[in-house]
Amino acid sequence: MNIFKKIVFALSLIALSLPAVETFVKFFKTNKLQGAYFPKNKPMFSDSAWLSNSYQKQAEEYLTDTFGFRNTLIRLYNQIDYDLYKKLHAYDIVVGKGNSLQATTHYDAYLGKLDIPHYNFDSLTFKFKRLQDTLQKLNKFLFFVIAPSKGCYALDKAPYWYNTKKKNKSFYKELTERFTNKNINYLDFNYLFKNNKNKKLFTDYGVHWARFSVVKAYDTLLRFIEHKSCYKNLPILKEYSEKTTRTPHQNDIDLTTSLNLLKPFRYKKRFTECNFLFEKRNEQKVNLMIISDSFYWLLNSYGLAENTMNEVSFFYYYTTVYKNTSVNNISQINLKNEIDNSNVIFIMATLTNLDKPGWGFIDSAYQIYFKNNW
């Protein structure tokens, strides 16, 4: 009997030691975890690091990040939590009503729950308006686009435990009120989307606007430019039809990519795809400059801007600049030249990013045109 117990105990010990062995031997190959995260660096030992406990802290973090079977264990645990409790282990993502995936920061932004530091709205609107008017004299159209937020669009799909009471005045409300009062050009997609809820303009599994919905959104954007600026007869949506599919495009399921489950995520809803044709109505060459968050990637997912405009430069969070086939850091860019070369300029941000409108573009552009002239 003791022999049997010793075997059982030895097996337990082997199980206990396996992760340590696997850490160094790497006998099994596992897939990398999905999503954005910062892997921990191997700490450097020193007397001072040891005495201050920083070495120990870093070493523990490093081991927790690299121990054997880690990725599989995380996927297993995430799967159990999802199957049993509908709980997800991905930053900000929760399971909403109807098994949809929702992002709580978007709800928080819409309901005024984000702890946002004090922002000088007066200075922002003053500078923006002054820039808008100055560029207008140079035949350049500057405006602001508020990208739609799922936090507003799908508030009714929030999980039962999420408190949907409004807390403070949101940045969205504050900015749109001030933009209206100061005659600042802006296009509020959030408002337009909210009033078209029946059209399912967000999928249940994505945080950005649905892929098909950007076609009409882009058409709306062009009509807005035509209406407000000197640029007329821009391309127009000529043909448009929708169809449903069970195979989603990656853009429509972006919330599922960082869930790290053991089994593939099951979609309970169908997705909409569309066929369309934009007709070019004249040979007027319009160059577009866009300062935007990730919503522009979706807006351009069919190559809409690039196929309908003469030249497009995209300033992603005003840090990386994509133009034609080149990618540059903002520090390598001459902003004055870029603005001079552009006809239409817009800043686009969704509700969660309205606390940093333009991410520094407004101040930089203002410096160019009104240096020493406050």
Place this chain on the structure above:
Amino acid sequence: MVFSSILFICFFLPVVFISYILASRSLKNPILLLFSILFYAWGGPKFIVAILITTTIDYWMAYLMDKTEKYKKLFLVISLSMNLGLLFYFKYCNFFVDNINTALAWFGIQDALVIPHIILPIGISFYTFESITYLVDIYRGEHKPLKRFWDYLLYILFFPKLIAGPIIRYQEIEHQLTNRFDTDTIDNKLNGLFRFFIGLAKKVLIANIMAEQADKIFALSGSELDTLTAWSGALFYTFQIYFDFSGYSDMAIGLALLFGFRLTENFSNPYTSSSITEFWRRWHITLGNWMRNYLYIPLGGNRVNSKYKLFFNLWFVFLCSGFWHGANWTFILWGAFHGIFLILDRLFLLNFYKHLPKFISIILTFIIVVIGWVLFRSDNSIKAFEFIRTMFEFKISNDFISYFEPKVIYTFAYAAFFSFIWDIPYMKQLQDKILFDPPGITLSLFKTIIGIFIFIICMGALASNSFNPFIYFRF
């Protein structure tokens, strides 16, 4: 290094255990001592020298006490002064200075006393109390001092109980330090490993989940708090502290069993107590025992002439017990609160409970304990009273729902189930059979499978969540 960390479970523990079983009998204690020193040096590198010096002094003081009857008391006073002085300096100095400064500020004297911030060495409250048991028991002539210095060092530094107990009286472990071949058995190892996994599950799968919610609620301001949210927070914390601390004790007891040591139990289903008196026989048992043997009995115990003296002693012991938990008025209040209910028990509550069905007295006791935990958990006494007031002022809203996502509901239910189920007939026997009895073949296989399953889930949880602090780590 906490037990519920990847470093400990996957690396430290297998290395220590394999080294231990490969070592010859004479090397087993040195191996354990070496790894215990490494364990302490990992978490408190600045204090390892201090603990080694004080432990050495204690050992020689005890040795001298045993040799010289004449100066016995003097040696005891010297060593107790050193141990309690260090405890006072590291744990309470900042508290007293802050309070003196606050008092002087009322008279317009600002920052009269200025001292640098003192960092608390981990586990100081536990190993100081253990050193005291060794010294006092030798002074009382209850046992002889250890012959080998290394064995004494191992008694103090033995890593499973070093930083958060259980507080082991020297005489409880005396023989095991020198000869534990009757306890170093395969049955104990199987039970020990299983007990470790049970403790790990309590900590990782229950306490951590409760802690997240409790922290959110206790961080709310008074105006954000409503009655149901306050009760939710108090209950979350009630389950958090039990599953956290008893989980840690389970892990410590399980680890010790792996190395052939049988440590004293620290918890015995405390939330099934039907009075506060009973609660203290079931909660943090080793601290209760210590307080009784080294404070309450020296004060006169139950044999004092006056009833008032008896009540005062009881209350004073609980005040000290509260203060032992931390240098904050909230802990003192918590101790005083329990002390009052112990006195009320003796005055009339125990008689009153006798007329009630048992489950009613369990519920009433539980409510008292929950209120006590609010005092214990709150950042300061003002917040604690505000929190307790909200619990009873019927300020109703449905905001509390936001703390009950499905996983929390289920975990809360598991916590309640595993807190109260043991009062049902036969369940206690089942618990004892699973945890303590030597397992047969089927049971050992069953426990191993369950243990490995728990181990895998907990490893996943630890990797998935970085939130893993222990409440009792700094006490």
